[in-house]
Amino acid sequence: MxxxxxxxxxxxxxxxxxxxxxxxxxxxxxxxxxxxxxxxxxxxxxxxxxxxxxxxxxxxxxxxxxxxxxEMMGKTFTDDGTLYSVVDANAGEDWDEFVALTVEKDLFGIENLSSIPGKVGAAPVQNIGAYGAEVGKVVASVRVLDTETMKFVELSFVDCKFSYRDSIFKHEKGRYIVTKVRFRLCKQGEVNIGYKDLAHFFADRKIAKPSLKEVRNAIIEIRKNKLPDWKVWGTAGSFFKNPIVTAEVFAELQKKYPELPGYPESDGRIKVSLGWILDKVCDAKGLTLGNVSTYEKQALVLVAKPGATATEVINFSNELMKRVREKTGLIIEGEVEWAVV
Ligand SMILES: Cc1cc2nc3c(=O)[nH]c(=O)nc-3n(C[C@H](O)[C@H](O)[C@H](O)COP(=O)(O)OP(=O)(O)OC[C@H]3O[C@@H](n4cnc5c(N)ncnc54)[C@H](O)[C@@H]3O)c2cc1C
Structure with a gap:
C-alpha cells in the first residue's frame, strides 16, 4: 500500500x-x-x-x-434455509451495483434505496434512507475496525443505534471503520410502494403489484427526474436533514403554514418537510448565490457549479439556515458531513 x-x-x-x-x-x-x-x-x-x-x-x-x-471488495450470499438470505458485502462495494444484484437475486429489503451514490461501508454510517426505506432495518451486523483497540469486532444491529440519518458511527466519530456489512434480506417479501411518488408512479401505470425489478426501475426513473446528475453537477444530495419536532411545535407551525407536510415518527414526534419550507416559506427553490444554488426541482439539494469553493457552499448553507430560523424558528442540521481542516 x-x-x-x-x-x-x-x-x-x-x-x-x-x-x-x-x-x-x-x-x-x-x-x-x-x-x-x-x-x-x-x-x-x-x-x-x-x-x-x-x-x-x-x-x-x-x-x-x-x-x-x-476499496475493500467482495460479497457473498448465503441461503440459511429460512425466509431470509444472509448477505455480506465489503465496505468498498458500490452501493447501487450491490442493490441491483440483490434485486436480480429476488431478495427484498433494499430495492427502495436504488440509485443512491456511494459505497456499502457508508450506508450504515448515516443509515441511508429513501422512499420509505432505511438501510438500518435490514442490517444484521456491521464488522468494523475499532481504532481505539485496533481489533476487528462485529457490532450488532442494536449496537449500531440506528435512527433517522444517524447511527453510532456518527456519534463515536472516527472510532469505527466499517469493513463489511451483513444484511438480512427476505426471499419472499413484499414491495413497499406506500411512499407518495412511488404510489403515484404505479397508479398512473395501473400496476397494482409491481415486481422488485419494477420498483427498482421506478425509483431510478423518479430520481433521475428529481435529482441533479452528480456526475455533472457538484452535489451531495440533500444538504440538510428534515427537522423532527414535537406535535405541539408542529401544530404551531401548521397554524402559520396550514399546508406544511409532516410525517409522524414512531415516538410521536413529526418529521417536517424542509424542502417544502425552503421552497414555499423561504423562497429558496432555485436560489443562486455565486456558484451555488438550491436545485431547481428540490430546494433541499444544493448544487455547485464547476469552480465553486467550500466557503461558497458553507456561506450559502448559512443563508438557508438563517432564513429557516427567521421564518419558522427551526434550527436545521446538516446531513452532509463538513470535514474540518
Ligand atoms: C445525488 C445524490 C443523491 C443522494 N441521495 C441520498 C438518499 O436518497 N438517501 C440518503 O440517505 N443519502 C443520499 N445521498 C447521500 C450519500 O449518497 C449517502 O450518504 C452515501 O451513503 C454516502 O456514501 P459514500 O461512500 O459516498 O460516503 P462518503 O461521502 O465517502 O462518506 C460519508 C461519511 O461516512 C464515513 N465513511 C465512509 N465510509 C466509511 C467506512 N467504511 N467506515 C466508517 N465510516 C465511513 C465518512 O468518513 C463520512 O463521514 C445522496 C447523495 C447524492 C450526491
Missing part, C-alpha cells in the same frame, strides 16, 4: 470540492487498513475514511491528516 502526500481531494468527492490531503491512501484489505491507521497514529495526524465521497464537503484548504479510501 502506498501513502501519497498532497493529494487533491476534489476528484474523490461528488461535490468536486476540496484542497489537498496531507496524506492519502487506498486500502483493499484488513492488513492495509491497520497499516494506514497505524501510520496516522504514529504521525499523530487525524484520519478520515472515504467511500464514494458523496456525503462530504471538504475544505478548500484540504485535510491536514490521512484520507483512507476504502
Amino acid at each position: 502506498t501513502i501519497s502526500e498532497n493529494v487533491v481531494i476534489a476528484p474523490y468527492t461528488t461535490f468536486k470540492i476540496g484542497g489537498p490531503a496531507r496524506f492519502f491512501c487506498i486500502v483493499t484489505n484488513d492488513d492495509e487498513l491497520v497499516e494506514a491507521v497505524t501510520f496516522a497514529k504514529e504521525k499523530a495526524v487525524r484520519f478520515i475514511v472515504l467511500g464514494g465521497g458523496s456525503n462530504v464537503l471538504f475544505s478548500d484548504d484540504g485535510f491536514n491528516g490521512l484520507i483512507i479510501k476504502n
Whole structure:
C-alpha cells in the first residue's frame, strides 16, 4: 500500500470540492487498513475514511491528516434455509451495483434505496434512507475496525443505534471503520410502494403489484427526474436533514403554514418537510448565490457549479439556515458531513 502526500481531494468527492490531503491512501484489505491507521497514529495526524465521497464537503484548504479510501471488495450470499438470505458485502462495494444484484437475486429489503451514490461501508454510517426505506432495518451486523483497540469486532444491529440519518458511527466519530456489512434480506417479501411518488408512479401505470425489478426501475426513473446528475453537477444530495419536532411545535407551525407536510415518527414526534419550507416559506427553490444554488426541482439539494469553493457552499448553507430560523424558528442540521481542516 502506498501513502501519497498532497493529494487533491476534489476528484474523490461528488461535490468536486476540496484542497489537498496531507496524506492519502487506498486500502483493499484488513492488513492495509491497520497499516494506514497505524501510520496516522504514529504521525499523530487525524484520519478520515472515504467511500464514494458523496456525503462530504471538504475544505478548500484540504485535510491536514490521512484520507483512507476504502476499496475493500467482495460479497457473498448465503441461503440459511429460512425466509431470509444472509448477505455480506465489503465496505468498498458500490452501493447501487450491490442493490441491483440483490434485486436480480429476488431478495427484498433494499430495492427502495436504488440509485443512491456511494459505497456499502457508508450506508450504515448515516443509515441511508429513501422512499420509505432505511438501510438500518435490514442490517444484521456491521464488522468494523475499532481504532481505539485496533481489533476487528462485529457490532450488532442494536449496537449500531440506528435512527433517522444517524447511527453510532456518527456519534463515536472516527472510532469505527466499517469493513463489511451483513444484511438480512427476505426471499419472499413484499414491495413497499406506500411512499407518495412511488404510489403515484404505479397508479398512473395501473400496476397494482409491481415486481422488485419494477420498483427498482421506478425509483431510478423518479430520481433521475428529481435529482441533479452528480456526475455533472457538484452535489451531495440533500444538504440538510428534515427537522423532527414535537406535535405541539408542529401544530404551531401548521397554524402559520396550514399546508406544511409532516410525517409522524414512531415516538410521536413529526418529521417536517424542509424542502417544502425552503421552497414555499423561504423562497429558496432555485436560489443562486455565486456558484451555488438550491436545485431547481428540490430546494433541499444544493448544487455547485464547476469552480465553486467550500466557503461558497458553507456561506450559502448559512443563508438557508438563517432564513429557516427567521421564518419558522427551526434550527436545521446538516446531513452532509463538513470535514474540518
Ligand atoms: C445525488 C445524490 C443523491 C443522494 N441521495 C441520498 C438518499 O436518497 N438517501 C440518503 O440517505 N443519502 C443520499 N445521498 C447521500 C450519500 O449518497 C449517502 O450518504 C452515501 O451513503 C454516502 O456514501 P459514500 O461512500 O459516498 O460516503 P462518503 O461521502 O465517502 O462518506 C460519508 C461519511 O461516512 C464515513 N465513511 C465512509 N465510509 C466509511 C467506512 N467504511 N467506515 C466508517 N465510516 C465511513 C465518512 O468518513 C463520512 O463521514 C445522496 C447523495 C447524492 C450526491
